[in-house]
Amino acid sequence: MAQKRTPLRIKLASALLGRNKAFIPHLSNTLEMFDTGNSIKNYRTKQEAITANLGWAFTANDAIVRPTAGVELKLYKRDKKGDRTEIFEHDILDLLKRPNGALKGKQMRRLHFSYMNFTGESYELMMKGDKPFEPAKGQLPDSFHVLPAHLVEFKLGETYSQSTVKFDNKIYSIGSVIRDLNPDPRNPYFGQSIITAAAATIDTDEQMKNWNRRFFANNARPGLIFSTKEEMSDEVYKRWKEQFSDQHTGSENAYKNLLVENGDAKPYMVSQQDLDFLNSRKFTRDEIFAMFQTSPGVVGMIENANKSIMDGAIYIHTINNVLPRIEDWVELQNTSWIQVYDPSLELDFVNPVPEDKEAKLKEADKGVNKWLTIDEVREQYGMEPLPEGLGSTIYAQGSLSPLEVLARQETPETTPQGDGKGETSTDTTTEGKKSFPKP
Template sequence: MVHPLDDGFAGLGGSGRLNSYSTKQDQLAANLGWCFAANSAIVDPTAAVELKLYKIKKDGDREEVKEHEILDLLDNPNNVHTGEQMRHLHFTYMNFVGESYIHMLDRGAADFVPAKGKLPLALEIFPAHLVQFKLGTTYTGSTVKYSGHEYPLPAFIRDLNPDPANPFFGRSIVKAGALAIDTDEQMKQWNRGVFDNGARPSLIFSTNDPLSDDAYNRWKQQFVDEHTGTENAHKPLLIEGGDAKPYMLSPTDLDFLASREFSMKEILSMWRLSPGMLGQVENVNRANLDAGIYMNGITNVVPRIRQFVRQLNVTLVKVYDPTLELDFVNPVPEDQDAKLKTVTESVGKIMTINEGRAKYGMGALPDGLGETLYMSNTNAPLASIADGTARPPLASPPVSAPPASDTPKKSHVGVKKTT
């Protein structure tokens, strides 16, 4: 019989609470362990992407605007955060909560109403896990409640990852991967509880007879004194009374390494990251790491910054001036091997030498030497073929027999040599 441990003894076990991450607060609380590392691997490069402002001309071409109050506002949104820090928070909230709220402030801390030729005085980001969004009869008639105050939705740059079950609200990566994340967290807490509150004895005696209060109290004190903490691990523990039977505990009781590795891979799959991006470099070479960085840029960084820029354009920039457009510098690194292969196979055929050199920022060859394309197989310049000056290469002359002689050669066949 197991004695009821209902007196808070030694912290045995944990709450056992399974976390479904149903609330925003719980979802943001998952910003630790593998989720923290995965979020950092995505958010750090995304927040650092350079933003550009362009003027749209009547012919559709764009001209970059290097200095503008919009760029100043995005670089220095408020007295607390830089532009990069605010974007870092924005993308973190989008990952963990599925929603983000950037409040536009007017003078006197009033709510800003977007209008042509008007920009907010400052931008501040609200803690998305503490915000309550109330959907109105129309979307623009909705309200945002935070810290006891209610704000009109048009005063916010609101972004979200739409939840298919309720498209007006966001769904986070944590919510979608709740089971895998909680399984990993439960394993960590179990291991920690074992080491912190009761190092595992290597031998336990159990009994079918109930223990008296005195016997139980002595056993409890013995456990606290001699079997709590890692320094007391593997000491035998005796439970007295009745028919006692010993049980050996397997060392695999604490072996969660394989399970945690599986959980790590499952969690990273939900974040669409390779383990190498988080420093897990076992069986990973330079090519794998480069591929991981490249794929992270394509699948994680670009979609997030593109959506953020589009939201800024719709909510703020285009309202201020329809001829302005915010954009970003593509952060995806170029595939140098593919580029070199393309240039090598194309130069002289569909690309001139000068065009190939331009791909690497090199100048043209002098005197037009790099402006020629060649016909395949003959290596004749296309220009000479077009004007008819090119001639096909001459074939080698056939091997002919030696000329016949009028005087027949003497034959030595049948001639007897005399002395």
């Protein structure tokens, strides 16, 4: 009776974990525990998702968070009639510019938007001195601190106000934390990361980069695939692996002859061309950018583009990415602590969407002297009105006369015919013709 062979995962687990273990993990789990360098990642956890902040994912994220964090903020006070008055100096503005001793306002907002992209959640801790702060009327926190979202543990309570946030073995009430999230449809109280949705594409791109790095580290020599009809014994495989590792890897061993025992074993070279490496990386790049709803053109990676095309790419990028994020962040600040402090105050921002210069120019060209005056068009471009009111009226097409002048013009009057009593009749049909008595 043939002896039953020990499964490979049992052999591997015994070698790695020691013998007589009550629990032996599955092979895939074991490899992930001890070899995380090139293992396949699904980015399901926040800890894994944050590691994707490199390569094309880093570039796409940076193209979003930098302009979003740089949007100019404004503070207004609303009166009982609903009219707003801008406030230029206030403790709230100072707090937003300098949230803590380590980070400036733009830096903190960049972190916030990055965590939202990579982990789907963000946590801003409010502090009063060295204690957590919960918003109250007439009271402001001393500082804000963005917690590393991938290290935060959120525990949902029976009610949301009873939820807690745990970080660095400290537990904080949800009332002292400004929590933002991209709701996961599967569990709306938790966030969904862009990285999780793009996991397969991002990991494919990383695997290709790792392969390419190893390719050039081996003196740019392609790898070999060995094909054999018979299964190698453990002893033969070990001896072959040691020989190949010692004598045929590394740049110092390039181009050495290789002897393969067993005539049925045939080596095949694998090249970058076989893997279509460059086109594959371009494909994954475009797919990653699409996951972030942006385009390579935003970072200048576009071919045969003129200024109009680049302006259009930035315009769409601002509408799709910058504007929604800054709107959500400002609304969160207002509802979380600013309007709790003073209901009449309102944080706002300068619209970051650039004007469509081409559309503006077309409207001005078509509208001038039709429904726009020259001065109104000049005002749109920041220019002063024409002197002496020359541009304050609409001029008739094909004429230098203002419409209001033409409207006031009257037709020439003719003196009525005389009644035979010596009245004179003035003939105005000929310029300079004198009056004379009517016979």
